[in-house]
Amino acid sequence: MKKAVLFTMALMLLAVSFVSAAGSKESYAPAEATKYYVAHQGGYIGEAIVKIDAEGNVVDAHFHEWQGPGGWVEEINGATPDGAVVRVPDPLANAGSADPEVKGYMFYIYNLQADGKTYIWSQATVTPTGFGRPSRQYERDFEGLMGNPIRAAAYAKAAREDKLVNVTMVDGKIVVGKPASQTVHYGHMDKANPASVYMPVAAGSIGFRYNYKATVEFFKANPAADYAAAVTKNMKVELKEDKAVDAAADVAKYTAATDNVYVVADAVTGATYSDFQHYALELQQAYYNALALQRLAAMKAKK
Helix, strand or coil, X not given: CHHHHHHHHHHHHHHHHHHXXXXXXXXXXXXXXXXEEEEHHHCEEEEEEEEECCCXXXXXXXXXXXXXXXXXXXXXXXXXXXXXXXXXXXXXCCCCCCCCCCCCEEEEEEEECCCCCCEEEEEEEEECCEEECCCCHHHCEHHHHCCCHHHHHHHHHHHHHCCCEEEEEECCEXXXXXXXXXXXXXXXXXXXXCCXXXXXXXXXXXXXXXXXXXXXXXXXXXXXXXXXXXXXXXXXCCCCCCCCCCCCCCHHHCCCCCEEEEEECCEECXXXXXXXXXXXXXXXXXXXXXXXXXXXXXXXHHC
């Protein structure tokens, strides 16, 4: 934790250094940075992406949250069967395997924990007779492994390219089944995609995608705001229908007279979902990373 705090402080100092030099004649190049994160107790793998121009202004910002195995595993009769297995591209996994269907992949198994009632997605080993389940499953769960940014980056890339698949084993051989795009439970792997049906607009909710729009637009205009100090105020929210934001939503369904809207330093964000601060802070970290990369590149160019 201390290392993480020190790292963040160092990035902020670089950002301040950049801002103080913004009026100088020193030349900077545009920069882009991505911050990976695990959200919703591991149900989603996120990536916050921020691009800045030569002056350090945010020119683009967005975040994706790709569903974890529980959001796309192939179900049987509406439920995930015990022992279901999915395969995920992973540059750190099974590097020594001679089998091209195993090398560079991680396998996750829907595994019953020792309490006899709770399931988690555990790391599975490939054996000649099937998929082995770990004995120390609390150390081998999907969420824990995705805390590694190398793995998270590979997962996000695979989700985007539809390379996450359901698998089985027959006679000691991996049999690749349906890809995530065919078995996804919320209509799209990225819950911010207009085609997703995750958290729809309802009588008392503006839905995920209109919340997403409000979050990103506010962040782009206020990248250095104190999001940790955000508060909610009860006020009316007006929605303007935009199919490019939410293809399936009927904004007329939102009938709440008022809602709890996040406010940052008296500025109304328009976002109402409980994860506003989390998403804004992930975007902000990507912003600081982009500033740091830009500053470091300029320093390197001087040498």
